[in-house]
Amino acid sequence: MSRLTLALDIMGGDHGPHIIFPAALTALQQTPHLHFIFCGPLALMSLWLSKQQPDIQARITLSDCPQAVAMDEAPAHALRHKKNSSMRRILDLVHNNEADACVSGGNTGALLSMAYYVLKTLPGIDRPALITLVPTINNGKVYFLDLGANINSDSEVLFQYAVMGSVLAEHIANIKQPKVALLNVGSEEIKGNDQVKQTAKLLTDSKNINYIGYVEGNDIFSQKADVIVTDGFVGNIAVKSWEGLVNFVIQEVKKASQHNWLSKIVAKIAMPLFRGIYLRMKPDQYNGASLIGLRGIVVKSHGNASSEAFLYAIREAIQQVEMQVPDKIKDKIEAVLMERH
Known part of the structure; x- marks a missing residue:
């Protein structure tokens, strides 16, 4: 099975890394072909990663992000001023085809604004x-x-x-x-x-x-x-x-x-x-919750999600990658547009 890479917003949500790290570890144990790109403060991520087994370490890449989007931050402000945030980085990774999908439990409005700006919508959406x-x-x-x-x-x-x-x-x-x-x-x-x-x-x-x-x-x-x-x-x-x-x-x-x-x-x-x-x-x-209609796969976790709940969000992202959901939506929309003409 080919490698599947997800980008995770480590600083997203009310509890951030405390629930995301355990969920990611479980996901890696359950899905052998899964790899992660963690986006967040390098020191924090490095400390956690250093405590893991070598086989787990080999399947995680760290992307240092000095900024984080606050849960109550205005979407427009986050879009303009948080280009080096963990939320923005996961979207950039999907846009650049370095990640197959991304997951964040952060500020919903900011995630929507950034995703719309970075990834754009599919033709016809x-x-x-x-x-x-x-x-x-x-x-x-x-x-x-x-x-x-x-x-x-x-x-x-x-x-x-x-x-x-x-x-x-x-x-x-x-x-x-x-x-x-x-x-x-x-x-x-x-x-x-x-x-x-x-x-x-x-x-x-x-x-x-x-x-x-x-x-x-x-x-x-x-x-x-x-x-x-x-x-x-x-x-x-x-x-x-x-x-x-x-x-x-x-x-x-x-x-x-x-x-x-x-x-x-x-x-x-x-x-x-x-x-x-x-x-x-x-x-x-x-x-x-999946943010569908974009030229990339974005899954939004509840801000107050538990580690178990965040794991479900990761699984949702994996499913959508494996089923190539954006391509399926694109094909369906094209068929609908053709029937109208």
Whole structure:
């Protein structure tokens, strides 16, 4: 198997190297053909690397980056003044074909701005989108986008999201003719704003997309669709609501289980069931939102991700490299543009 190289933003996220180093080490142990380029302060990275086995050291290259992008830094400021940051370096490495993909848990706005500037979008794509997997009933999953890359998206951009989401579902999840739906305030055709209605018309007219109509918010986890499309404002709120609800339920279960001796006994019996549900819904395992539509592979990890969650983001990047996702999106967009002419 040919060598696969990922560039990691060591300083990205709330916890930075403390969760990224262990995740990278696990990934190297699990994937023999994987190599990393660590981007961050040389002294910090060198100290960690010196403690690793020689075979691990041989698979990691260090790229010294004296700057870091703060989590609350304005994207425009980071783009102009942080050209030597670890975030900018990972994107430059992908752009120069020195890395096959990159992963960062840093400032989302800054990463979007830098990625758009450095890598540019694929032909036929106006704006990139953030996409992730969300669990559904019967052990299913649905691709959900946009998660916040673009707060305002017109019908043409939403249509492009549908095309890109369809490509991921087909080639990463191996779903033939994935079902694509639009998130709306109702399932009836008369409902929704002009933006949604115009997008529905574009999708209905396309022979390259298996469009099934509208779904509502309570359908996100229903397995009615393989891809659900919305704008970044709605998508970001929806996904964060899911994450918050999962954590809320878990805390309530823990609290209820300590109420009295009877609840403690019931909780002990039921805990394996609750644990199974929690592991199924746990947001960590769906960490790794892909910034698709660019001329390169960029995966965004949650800023507060654990080491386990960051590992999922690394795995997502590996999958996209192996499936050549940008090339697949480019081919699909070309087919769509041809059908319009």
